[in-house]
Amino acid sequence: MPFPILRTPFVVLSEIISLLEPNEIVTASFCSKNIRCLLKRHYQRGKPLEWRLLMINHDSWGRVSIETSKNGEQITVMSAKHISELQGHELKQNNEKCPVIYFEDLRLGTAMIVDYVTGLFRLDVFAVVMDSNGIWAIDWVNNRQEKMLGGVQLIKSLKYNSNADETLDYVLRNARFSLYFNLDYNVSDNFKFDGKLGPMKQLWIRSNGHWVTCDNLMNFDGLAIRIQGSKLSISDFNAFLRHWRAGASARLEYLYVSFEQETFIESDGHETVFTGGYSIQRTDGVEAMIQCSPRWFLMGVWH
Amino acid sequence: MSSTEQGTSSAAPAEPTTAPESAAAPEVPESFYYVHGKDKVVHKVSAGALQHSALIHGMISNLGYTEEQAKANPFPFENIDGDILQMVVDWCNQHKGKPTPPEDTNLPKQKEKLFDLVLAVNYLEIKELLTYCCKQVAMMVKGKSPEEIREIWMIPTDAEDEAAEKEAKKRAGKEAAGETAAAAGDAK
Numbered sequence: 499m500p501f502p503i504l505r506t507p508f509v510v511l512s513e514i515i516s517l518l519e520p521n522e523i524v525t526a527s528f529c530s531k532n533i534r535c536l537l538k539r540h541y542q543r544g545k546p547l548e549w550r551l552l553m554i555n556h557d558s559w560g561r562v563s564i565e566t567s568k569n570g571e572q573i574t575v576m577s578a579k580h581i582s583e584l585q586g587h588e589l590k591q592n593n594e595k596c597p598v599i600y601f602e603d604l605r606l607g608t609a610m611i612v613d614y615v616t617g618l619f620r621l622d623v624f625a626v627v628m629d630s631n632g633i634w635a636i637d638w639v640n641n642r643q644e645k646m647l648g649g650v651q652l653i654k655s656l657k658y659n660s661n662a663d664e665t666l667d668y669v670l671r672n673a674r675f676s677l678y679f680n681l682d683y684n685v686s687d688n689f690k691f692d693g694k695l696g697p698m699k700q701l702w703i704r705s706n707g708h709w710v711t712c713d714n715l716m717n718f719d720g721l722a723i724r725i726q727g728s729k730l731s732i733s734d735f736n737a738f739l740r741h742w743r744a745g746a747s748a749r750l751e752y753l754y755v756s757f758e759q760e761t762f763i764e765s766d767g768h769e770t771v772f773t774g775g776y777s778i779q780r781t782d783g784v785e786a787m788i789q790c791s792p793r794w795f796l797m798g799v800w801h
Numbered sequence: 802m803s804s805t806e807q808g809t810s811s812a813a814p815a816e817p818t819t820a821p822e823s824a825a826a827p828e829v830p831e832s833f834y835y836v837h838g839k840d841k842v843v844h845k846v847s848a849g850a851l852q853h854s855a856l857i858h859g860m861i862s863n864l865g866y867t868e869e870q871a872k873a874n875p876f877p878f879e880n881i882d883g884d885i886l887q888m889v890v891d892w893c894n895q896h897k898g899k900p901t902p903p904e905d906t907n908l909p910k911q912k913e914k915l916f917d918l919v920l921a922v923n924y925l926e927i928k929e930l931l932t933y934c935c936k937q938v939a940m941m942v943k944g945k946s947p948e949e950i951r952e953i954w955m956i957p958t959d960a961e962d963e964a965a966e967k968e969a970k971k972r973a974g975k976e977a978a979g980e981t982a983a984a985a986g987d988a989k
Contacts, residue, residue, distance in 0.1 A: 528947035
C-alpha cells in the first residue's frame with residue numbers, strides 16, 4: 499500500500515528520515531532531485547555527529563561505509579565497481595543493499611561516490627581504508643577537507659602486490675591522522691622505515707611487524723601500540739625500557755608486542771614451535787629464543 | 802477498552818455503554834473524558850489513557866472540566882476519521898500508564914490506514930505511537946531500489962516535478978495577469 503510521504507507534515511517526515519539506515523537514505527536520494535534536496539536539508543539542520551564516514555578502496559572496489567555507532571559496525575551506503583564487472587550482463591537490481599555505480603575509471607568513480615555521500619550527509623571523510631592501489635586517496639582526502647582524517651588503514655590486496663615497500667613508506671610518511679593507524683600488509687624482509695609516526699591514539703600492526711626496529715618503537719608517538727610478527731630482540735626491549743624510564747615515549751599507555759613463529763629442531767629431530775619470545779645473542783654470535791612467563795621459562799638455541 | 806456509540810451529536814452525547822476498565826484498582830475513581838471524530842461517534846476514554854496525547858492532556862489541564870462537563874462537551878476532532886480515532890483510542894487504552902515496548906504487537910496493522918493514522922497521531926501529539934508509525938513507514942523501503950521506493954512513497958519523478966512546477970508557474974502567471982486586468986478595470 500503506497501504511503502505519500504511528501505504529503506506528511508515536516509515533523510513526521512523528519513522522524514521517518516531519522517529512522518532510516520544510512521544506506522536507505524542514500525538509495526532514497528536517487529528517487530528524485532526533490533527528495534535529494536529534502537534529505538540534504540534534513541542533514542543541514544542537524545549533522546549525525548556520531549556517524550563516521552569511511553572511504554574504502556580495496557581490491558578494485560570503491561565503497562563508502564558509515565559507522566552509526568561506537569560498536570564499529572559499518573554499513574556500506576554506496577559502491578563503485580569497474581564496468582568490466584558487468585561482463586556484458588544486464589544490470590541486476592536488488593542484489594545489493596546500496597546503489598552500485600559502474601565506471602570506466604574506478605578512481606574517478608570512487609571519488610565521485612565519496613563526494614556524493616559526503617555532500618548528502620554533510621560529513622567529512624573520517625577514515626581511509628585502502629590497499630596499495632588506493633593510496634591516492636590520502637592526498638585526495640587531505641586536499642578536499644580541512645578536518646584531519648581520524649584513521650588510516652592499509653591492508654594487503656589479493657590483486658596488487660607490487661611496490662609494497664615503497665607503498666608502505668609513502669603511507670607512513672604522508673598519511674595525516676589523529677586517531678589510529680592500522681596495518682595489515684606484507685612488506686619485504688629488507689623494508690626499513692626511519693621516520694616518525696604520530697601523534698596518534700592507536701597504532702596496530704596486525705601482521706608482518708618484522709620491520710619495526712627499536713628506533714621505530716621509540717619514535718612511534720601513540721597511546722596504545724600493538725605489534726604482531728615482531729623481530730625485536732631482548733636488547734631492543736632493554737634499550738626501549740631504558741628510553742622509557744628516562745621519560746621518553748611519555749604518552750604511551752599500552753604496548754603489546756607478539757613475535758614471529760619460530761620452529762626449532764631438537765637433536766632427536768623433534769620440532770618445537772615458539773610462537774613468540776625474545777631473541778638473544780651470545781658473544782660468539784649464537785642466537786637463541788627465550789620465552790618466559792611467571793610460571794615457566796623456555797629457551798631454544800639455534801645451531 | 803473504550804466504548805463507542807453511533808449517531809450521537811457532539812453537543813449531547815448519549816450515555817456510553819461500556820463500564821470503565823478500572824475494575825482492578827477501584828480505590829480512586831478514575832475520571833473519564835469523551836472525544837469524537839468526523840463521524841460524531843463518541844469514545845469514552847480515561848484520563849490515564851489520554852495522558853499519551855500531549856494535545857488532549859493540554860486541553861484537559863487548561864479547561865479544568867468536571868466529569869459532568871466533560872460528558873456534555875466531548876472533544877471534537879472533526880479532521881480525524883472515526884475508525885482512525887477508534888484505533889488511537891484503543892491504543893491509548895491498551896498502553897494506559899505503561900511505556901510502549903520497542904516492538905509493540907498491539908499496534909494497528911492496517912497499512913492502508915497508515916497515512917491517516919500518522920496524520921491523526923501527529924495532530925494529537927502522541928509521541929510513542931508516532932514513532933512506531935514512522936518505523937512502519939521506514940520499514941516499507943527496507944532493501945528496495947530507488948524505483949521501488951518512488952512507487953511505495955509516491956514520489957514524483959524529476960519529469961513529473963518539472964511539469965508540475967511549469968503548470969504552477971503558468972497558473973500563477975494567469976492569476977497575476979487576471980489581477981492586473983481587474984486592477985486596471987477598477988482604475989478606469
